[in-house]
Amino acid sequence: MKNLHTLSDYEIIRLCIDEDQNAFSEIVSRYKNLVYSIVLKMMGNTEDANDMAQEIFIKAYTNLARYSPEYKFSTWIIRIATNHVIDYRRKKRGETVPIEECEAELGFVQSSEQTPEMQLVKREESQTIRDLLSDLPDIYKIPIVLYHQQGLSYQEISDIIQEPLSKVKNRIFRGRRMLKDSLTRIGRGGSYGFL
Amino acid sequence: MDSYKTDCTRIDRLFMNHMDGLITAAEHDEVRSHIAECAQCSEDFEVYETIRLTLSAKEHVCSAPEGFEESVMQKISQLPRSAGPVVNAAYLLIGMLIISIGGLGTVFFEDIAGALRRIDAFPISLPALEALFENIAIYLSSFIAAMGDISVSLFEMLAQAQLVLLLIFVLLITLQFFVYKYDKA
Ligand SMILES: [Zn+2]
Numbered sequence: 011m012k013n014l015h016t017l018s019d020y021e022i023i024r025l026c027i028d029e030d031q032n033a034f035s036e037i038v039s040r041y042k043n044l045v046y047s048i049v050l051k052m053m054g055n056t057e058d059a060n061d062m063a064q065e066i067f068i069k070a071y072t073n074l075a076r077y078s079p080e081y082k083f084s085t086w087i088i089r090i091a092t093n094h095v096i097d098y099r100r101k102k103r104g105e106t107v108p109i110e111e112c113e114a115e116l117g118f119v120q121s122s123e124q125t126p127e128m129q130l131v132k133r134e135e136s137q138t139i140r141d142l143l144s145d146l147p148d149i150y151k152i153p154i155v156l157y158h159q160q161g162l163s164y165q166e167i168s169d170i171i172q173e174p175l176s177k178v179k180n181r182i183f184r185g186r187r188m189l190k191d192s193l194t195r196i197g198r199g200g201s202y203g204f205l
Numbered sequence: 206m207d208s209y210k211t212d213c214t215r216i217d218r219l220f221m222n223h224m225d226g227l228i229t230a231a232e233h234d235e236v237r238s239h240i241a242e243c244a245q246c247s248e249d250f251e252v253y254e255t256i257r258l259t260l261s262a263k264e265h266v267c268s269a270p271e272g273f274e275e276s277v278m279q280k281i282s283q284l285p286r287s288a289g290p291v292v293n294a295a296y297l298l299i300g301m302l303i304i305s306i307g308g309l310g311t312v313f314f315e316d317i318a319g320a321l322r323r324i325d326a327f328p329i330s331l332p333a334l335e336a337l338f339e340n341i342a343i344y345l346s347s348f349i350a351a352m353g354d355i356s357v358s359l360f361e362m363l364a365q366a367q368l369v370l371l372l373i374f375v376l377l378i379t380l381q382f383f384v385y386k387y388d389k390a
Contacts, residue, residue, distance in 0.1 A: 031281060038274045046269035060270050067277045072284065136259040143260075158260035183221050190252045 019083040023074055034074075037083070038067050044084060044160075045091050051155045052095045054144055062098065066091045081169055088162075089170045092152050099148065142192045150185030153178055212239060216246050224257050298370070 014022060014036040025033040045066055050059040070077075070087050077086055143151060152171065156162045162170075168178045216239045222228045223236070240247040 032278065034281065035274045035278050038277050042269040042273050043267065046273070047267040050267055056270075060273075063269060064273070064277050064280065068280055068284070071281050135255065139256055139259045154260070158257065161261075186221070186224065186253065186256065187217075189256050190249060193252050193256065194248065 020077075020079045023077055023083070026071075027075055031071075034071055037070075041084065041087055042067070045087060048088060048091055048155065048160060049095060051159055052092070052148075052152065053098075062094065063091075066094050069094065082166075085166055085169045088156070089172075092156075092170060096148055096152075138196070139189065139193065142189055145192075146185055146188060150181050150188060153181045154185045154189075157182055213243065213246055216240070216243070217249065220250060220253050224253060 014025075014033060017025070017036075019037065019040070022033050022036050026037070042063065046059060046063045049063045049066065050056065053059045053062060066087070070090050073090070077083065143154065146154070153167050156167050156170065157164070164175055164178050164182075168175045171178065216236060219228060219232050219236050222232065228236075236250070240250050
């Protein structure tokens with residue numbers, strides 16, 4: 011039995027295809043948090059996000075033979091994830107849900123050096139921003155989630171959504187301006203001075 | 206008035222570069238002196254900063270729920286076993302070869318008259334044809350499904366090669382059919 015932890019993603023995928031489907035659990039454990047986070051940020055609700063993240067891994071598994079190592083595995087699976095979320099939403103058009111945050115993130119806000127009042131204001135403000143983000147159309151929301159929340163590069167996002175870099179950039183710029191305009195409109199243009 | 210607008214558009218573009226961490230010291234100074242005088246851009250900048258900081262504070266990843274892998278692997282173990290693209294491709298190729306050999310032989314390696322006399326014994330059996338078309342259907346559906354996901358892999362190239370072979374095969378069958386018809390007339 012090979013030690014799966016020492017193998018590359020692609021080596022594990024070959025192993026899943028050729029010998030042992032159970033090797034896929036190593037892939038799941040490497041990418042479950044990434045996929046879950048992205049789905050949670052796009053879906054907003056933890057229960058749906060869990061089901062959907064599982065479906066995404068099953069879809070990846072059944073299409074494993076089509077994975078090409080010219081892309082990072084994370085790029086490939088995020089692409090499956092975003093397509094899956096878009097398909098789901100197409101079927102359930104019109105439903106928008108506020109974006110919940112996971113505990114780690116709430117923990118992050120609490121741990122910073124702020125008074126309880128500041129924390130409260132900040133938390134409300136960040137909830138507003140997440141609500142506005144969840145109201146954006148998918149073509150802007152997905153690149154913004156991937157870029158600002160997941161820290162992916164323009165190039166990675168371009169590989170994921172299969173659009174040229176220039177388009178990715180335009181959508182992110184446009185999405186930021188839409189967020190800025192709605193935030194300004196509801197008068198939450200913040201109490202931060204940063205230059 | 207015109208130059209004012211142009212300026213603000215440029216500054217907005219610099220805000221974007223700033224959010225991407227791609228702003229030079231000179232551009233930074235330019236932004237700073239512009240927003241000192243322009244209330245609109247100054248407000249915009251604060252809003253952009255709030256957005257950027259709020260979103261990037263979430264950069265770290267949330268944890269998937271307990272038992273996630275187990276649940277996924279359990280569902281995978283219940284998936285219907287498909288033969289997989291390699292096996293399907295091999296099936297198709299062997300099926301095509303078996304079916305073609307008789308036909309090819311009659312067309313290319315024997316005299317046409319002799320071949321046509323034996324054409325009633327044309328070697329396609331119905332079950333073989335059914336099996337062949339079933340495999341073609343399975344393969345085509347997985348090929349079409351693949352188009353939705355990440356593009357060219359070895360298997361898709363193989364699938365394309367199979368389609369070409371399939372076309373050649375259909376052509377040969379058609380050719381045999383016409384030779385047969387022609388001889389009867
Ligand atoms: Zn201005």
